[in-house]
Amino acid sequence: MGYAMKRNEGFSPTEKKEHTVVHVPLGAMSYDIIIGERVLAETGAILSDVVKCKRAIIVTDDNVASRYLHRLTGSLAAAEIRCTSFILPSGEATKSTDQLLKLVHNILSQEPDRHTAVIALGGGVIGDIAGCAASLVLRGLPFVQIPTTLLAQVDSSVGGKTGVNTSYGKNTMGSFYQPKIVLIDITTLETLPKRELLSGYAEIAKYGLIADAMFFEWLEVNANALLSGNVDLLTRAIATSCKAKAEIVAEDEREISGKRALLNFGHTFAHALEAETGYGPDLLHGEAVGVGMVLAAALSERLRLCGQRTTTRIREHLSSVGLRTSLREVREMWNINQLIAHMAHDKKAEHGALNFVLTRGIGSAEIVKNVDKELVRDIITEALQ
């Protein structure tokens, strides 16, 4: 490959000009995640090399377009890749069947061939809807992820889950569709609001909590510096997170064996909190995951899977970076029956039974099925006292 690269094991903070590369090993569907400071400017050259496309359709949102679209189109033009762009409104409401159909029709109206690439430039909303459209048009166009939020860089752009929301719930329509490459330009985080940055950070902490105690310890020391924009620390945290997700996805791409479900630590609680707050600006996904991980740790402690120290460390760390860690910090009052009903309807629930990813201590997680609803009720009630 023509682009300068080195595998993330060899990451050296002093060699900033090169990219850090994490490989996602999925046989014929394998791909690289390229992380660096000049990735947007080099996208055209990288795509010519890897995807070999002559045409591209960029999908982005209005916030991101005004900041980064020109950099991307300039880079594609320099590599003689013709492109058009489709700009969607920012926000979760964009992940709808209506917008998906509009996008699919727009792509079809441009008479794409099987080599026309669809590029998602934006956060998880754009990555999810653009990936879904790419998987549908002509039964699959080459798809490229350029995530611009921290959450999308460490989670949603990796692993091939695409989709939109329907009246039956969040992410209820979609496909597994892997990108050809993920391009992470960390300088895009310079314009990301702090709250969105912290929301993505919760997912970074999650990787340490489910599988890598040393990474979590490293985060305990370095989180505030990396969140203040230290490029080397940020690159390392993003690369380590992507590598952790890549390993899990490689083992269980379609979430069949249960390994991939470990990525949902804190998410059973989080999805219920998001459903109650309407998936709106009151509680961002990562913020809900932060509170959810503390509740999952409390539940693990109650089931004697871990000691009190684990819950305390999780709470103290998330709180030290500025994330909310308790239900009360989000809202004074919660309808506990409603929260439990949401959990029983979670995509991961089976026949209404409550399943959780719980912790056996920092760096170790497991799936526990059929958890007693009354115990979950107790944990939420105690959290509200």
Ligand code: NAD
């Ligand atoms: P988002 O895409 O809504 O982006 C958050 C906000 O930041 C938006 O207003 C956006 O316009 C703005 N923004 C994006 N990049 C910016 C930048 N560089 N500078 C300034 N503003 C910028 O939200 P998100 O948190 O990135 O993603 C959430 C979505 O991801 C949810 O729909 C969730 O379901 C999905 N998700 C998917 C997966 C998956 O595996 N596919 C995993 C986790 C989450």
Ligand code: GLY
């Ligand atoms: N964000 C969970 C997953 O990708 O499986």
